[in-house]
Amino acid sequence: MLCTLKEVLRQAQKEQRAIGSFNVYSMETIHGVVQAAKEKNVPAIVSFGASYLKNMTLEEVAAAVRRLTVTEELPFVLHLDHCQDRAIIRRAIDAGFTSVMYDGSALPFAQNVANTKAVCQMAHEKNVSVEAELGSLALGDYSNETEIDHGQQYTDPNSARVFVEETGVDALAVSIGTVHGMYRGTPNIRVDLLKEIKKQVSVPLVLHGGSGTPEEIIRQCIQNGICKINVNTELSQYTMAKTKEHLCKEPNTHFSQLSLLQRGWVTDIVGNYMMLFYGAKMR
Numbered sequence: 001m002l003c004t005l006k007e008v009l010r011q012a013q014k015e016q017r018a019i020g021s022f023n024v025y026s027m028e029t030i031h032g033v034v035q036a037a038k039e040k041n042v043p044a045i046v047s048f049g050a051s052y053l054k055n056m057t058l059e060e061v062a063a064a065v066r067r068l069t070v071t072e073e074l075p076f077v078l079h080l081d082h083c084q085d086r087a088i089i090r091r092a093i094d095a096g097f098t099s100v101m102y103d104g105s106a107l108p109f110a111q112n113v114a115n116t117k118a119v120c121q122m123a124h125e126k127n128v129s130v131e132a133e134l135g136s137l138a139l140g141d142y143s144n145e146t147e148i149d150h151g152q153q154y155t156d157p158n159s160a161r162v163f164v165e166e167t168g169v170d171a172l173a174v175s176i177g178t179v180h181g182m183y184r185g186t187p188n189i190r191v192d193l194l195k196e197i198k199k200q201v202s203v204p205l206v207l208h209g210g211s212g213t214p215e216e217i218i219r220q221c222i223q224n225g226i227c228k229i230n231v232n233t234e235l236s237q238y239t240m241a242k243t244k245e246h247l248c249k250e251p252n253t254h255f256s257q258l259s260l261l262q263r264g265w266v267t268d269i270v271g272n273y274m275m276l277f278y279g280a281k282m283r
Contacts, residue, residue: 002066003075005099005129005228006170008043009204012227018207018218018277021045021079022270023232025052027064028259032266034068034076040271042278043075045099045228050083058088062096079131081230089119093128101173105133109159116167124168131206131228134163135175154193161200171204171228176221178209189217191224198225206230215276222277229277231270238269 012019022033024046037044048061062078069076079099080092089100102119104112116132123130135155155174164172174197177189197205204227207213218229242265247253253261 001072001075002069002078002096002098003043004127004170005045005077005079005131007129008045008075008077009171009227012043013204013225016223017279018222018227018229019043019045019077020270020273020277021047021077021081021206021228021230022235022273023047023049023052023081023230024061025049025055028262029235029266030061030064030068031263033270034065034072035263036267036270036274037074037076038072039267040274040278041074042274043077044270044274045077045079047079047081047230047232048097049081049232050085050088053088058092058095058097062092066096077129086115086119086122090122093123093126097128099129099131099170101131101133103133105135105153105173105175109163113163113166116163116169120168120170129170131171131173132163132167132169133173133175133206133208134160154190155197157193157196157200160197164201164203169203171206172201173206173208176207178207178213189213189221191217191220194221194224194226204228218276229273231273235266235269239265 008019022044024030024033030046033044033046046065065076065078077099078097079101080089080097081101082103083089083101084103089102092100100123102116104115107115120130135153153175155176160172160174174194176194205225206228207221207226208230239262243262246261
């Protein structure tokens with residue numbers, strides 16, 4: 001069943017767990033994420049970035065996710081990821097997305113607040129959750145989130161408190177040292193900063209840039225308020241590596257068979273992350 005991000009993350013917050021948010025851009029990735037959730041019996045966030053509108057329309061994604069989850073008792077969230085265009089956000093809401101992310105992280109604080117507040121008012125009228133971002137992540141290797149590197153700007157805890165209070169946002173993505181894509185050196189994740197942010201805000205916190213982040217750091221982040229973790233790059237890299245490996249051995253594979261294999265590879269990598277984020281204690 002489809003649920004709002006607010007519903008799913010509030011429960012995760014109570015249980016000190018994190019829900020994986022996995023980017024999709026094809027039927028193979030959609031099937032893979034849904035299947036992994038069913039196999040692990042954990043909630044999942046099916047995330048479609050505005051940058052992938054050339055791959056699928058909002059309506060196509062919504063229809064596919066709705067069809068695959070309608071008979072499931074597990075909670076699924078259909079989430080619009082990293083969007084700066086309020087017209088696209090409105091289209092996603094109309095299409096049936098249950099959560100949207102307005103990304104004003106590159107804007108001055110006051111403008112980010114004003115725009116996020118407007119999105120919250122629009123989305124909450126339709127019972128749709130809103131995630132926003134304060135601070136910005138640096139651009140790592142192989143990122144497909146954006147071509148613009150705004151550099152690492154850490155989230156200020158006091159600003160986070162004001163931001164949440166003034167906007168009414170349901171979840172806040174914070175910048176504590178992760179990157180979009182893969183790390184170019186040794187990760188330096190500021191768990192100490194995360195602890196300070198958690199003291200200032202009550203809404204569930206979000207960690208973007210889950211790919212390549214050490215498992216022990218992931219666990220520390222979950223223990224200190226992170227309830228949603230985004231994964232995109234590693235999902236793509238793993239599936240592409242398995243595709244190349246297979247085609248080297250079986251170059252005459254039919255496209256239909258390759259599609260099924262890719263669906264399975266997505267299920268594998270997503271399932272591994274789900275186990276890490278949600279914990280060994282399955283429902």
